[in-house]
Amino acid sequence: MTTVNEEGKALVEQGTFNKEKALAEFMEYIHTYLTDDECNQVLKAFELADKAHEGQLRASGEPYIMHPLAVAEILAHLQIDHITLMAALMHDVVEDTSYSKEDLEKMFGSEVAFLVDGVTKLNQFQYETKEDRQMENYRKMILAMAKDVRVVVIKLGDRLHNMRTLKHMRSDKQKRIAKETLEIFAPLAHRLGIFNVKWELEDLSFRYLEPEKYYDLVDQMKQKRQAREDIVNDTMSQLTKALEEAHIKADIKGRPKHFYSIYKKMKKDNRDLSQIYDLLAVRVIVDTIPDCYAVLGIAHSLWKPLPYRFKDYISMPKSNMYQSLHTTVIGTMGQPVEIQIRTWEMHRVSEYGVAAHWRYKEGNKSGDKDFDQKVAWLRQVLEWQDTSNPTELVNALKLDVFSGEVFVFTPKGDVVKLPIGSVPLDFAYRVHTDVGHRCVGAKVNGKIVPLDYTLQNGDIVDIITSKTGRPSLDWLNIVGSSESKSKIRN
The missing domain is CATH 3.10.20.30 (Beta-grasp domain)
Structure with a gap:
């Protein structure tokens, strides 16, 4: 909790923060994929968190409970299980209120209590410096994450909502949090395959760390937006027609590229925006793996592929289990367009990453095998590190994992x-x-x-x-x- 700024006070007075409405929308959404009993348990966790945080406000002036509710909502859109949602709603209860881990264990069971504890920062110890304490917090999170990766999924939701509301912080704090997000949390989201969270974390960090470059890029992209959309729409309509003629059922959508990934490419290759090839992306989702390769053949017969721009992540998946075919073709109007081709199952994995695992866990043994592969890198790092040295552990993660x-x-x-x-x-x-x-x-x-x-x-x-x-x-x-x-x- 922090002192409330003037803008925040004004918002409180206007009653802009509508807790009841936010809760109703959240409950309605989780009812689409959880059972009634699971939803009731989630509601009980919300009620306890609401009571525990009563009277506490965030820097923005909103009631504190709006933060854990927003975190739970982010995770709900990853279709995460009810246990994780309960822990997300109570993730600050032990740290910021009079409730203890033991209290939560009695009321909600050991699994929920373990997840909350894994996300809780270490306040009771005295450290020489802020950096020491932060490294120790990372170590605690990494070790808890090795036992249950949901700890870090909650932490990612927490960090994403904090980044979305970062404007209420002092500028030195904004930069520190953005830097940490870019170095630790965005790479973790990447390794766990939760790409939507990764991209948003990167773009928000970029905005606070390099504001001039960020807004300059946003302006440049805006100017060319209409022309780009025309090219993508034309590519999609030609591909749709060709696939219908070949009797291949496909879902085809245009996909905007994220600012930070464009900026990274410009920086790495020392190019300006006009020289970046894959600003335009089309995603094709089909039913089977043979269909993926058939779509690739059709795309290459319609347009000339750019050499060295083809990647087959289906036969060689990334270590976060990401699978897709990527090819860049010289599309209509002579502009390069990236085409990504995947099955629905691959799409589910790329949308939800490891978060998909719990939803499909019951009776899905192949899901368990995939999941074990997904987190094998983490066990490897821990096996070979002196886990009592937090700085060495974080450096090893940066070296191998990120x-x-x-x-x-x-x-x-x-x-x-x-x-x-x-x-x-x-x-x-x-x-x-x-x-x-x-x-x-x-x-x-x-x-x-x-x-x-x-x-x-x-x-x-x-x-x-x-x-x-x-x-x-x-x-x-x-x-x-x-x-x-x-x-x-x-």
Whole structure:
């Protein structure tokens, strides 16, 4: 809770915050996918949070309960389960009111209490600096998340609503929160496959960190909006006609690109907006995987594909289980258009990410397998880290989890995913610890390369070992993944 600003006081006086209306809309929405009994449990959690936060206000001047309600609403649109919604509604109760974790456990059970505790910041300890406390908070969240990933799903909803209401904060605080969001929370949303949350977090952070660049880009995009929409609509109508003739049932929509991802491309390639190719995107959703490839063939017969712009994430899914075919074609009026093709199941995973898991959990064993793969990266990081050192743990996450990925192959054709910047030693250690320890050289695509060669997508890597091979201290400066570093240190 913070002091209320003048604008906030005015809003309170006008009665702009309508708790009853917001609650009614939220309850109506969750009734579309939860049972009556589950909805009643969610309502009980709301009633307790409402009572606990009574009299508390946010910086905007609104009653505090509007915040947990907004967080629960964000998560409801990910179709999350009722247990998580209950914890989201009460996520600040232990931190900011007289209720304890034990109280919540008695009233709502251990699962809800664990989730609330996982999101609760550590207030009872004294830390040397603010940074120390923040790192310790991250450590607590990461360890809780390893037991139950819903902890971080709640935290993402909490952070998204805080970012949406950031204008009520001092500008130094806005920048600090935006930077942390961009470095920690947006990458977490990406790794959990919750893309809508990731994109909004990135765009909001960009707006506060680089306001001039943000508004300049918004203006540039506005000026060309009509022309862009005409191109997308023309592409969609030509594709719809071709798919109808081929008797392929498809849902085709245009998709706006997000400001931050456009800005990142401009910065990385040192280009201005007119030189960015995939500002325009068309998404095609079909029933089956063979249909995906059939649509790709039709798109390539209608328009010329741009070389090096095709990605097959269906046969090689990203580690957050994202699957789609991406191709960029020179569409109508000579403008490049990106086309993404996926099935409905792939679309569900890309919309909801890991959040989809709980809804479909009952009797869905393949869902469990997918889910385990989705969070395997987290277990890996924890297995190889000294989890008692919060700074090292957060740095390892940044190094392994938040960097992009490179896909390479074993000589037998198996795919190995590694963080971008990995070298043959990282590949060797990923195959087996002993292969890493005994590595004396490497071949990439049939040619001998140095051990510090940076692996590229599609490389075929063959490790040369020797019984007398031993790890060297220099390797710590060469390897790109924290998993390899830990194995070498050990």
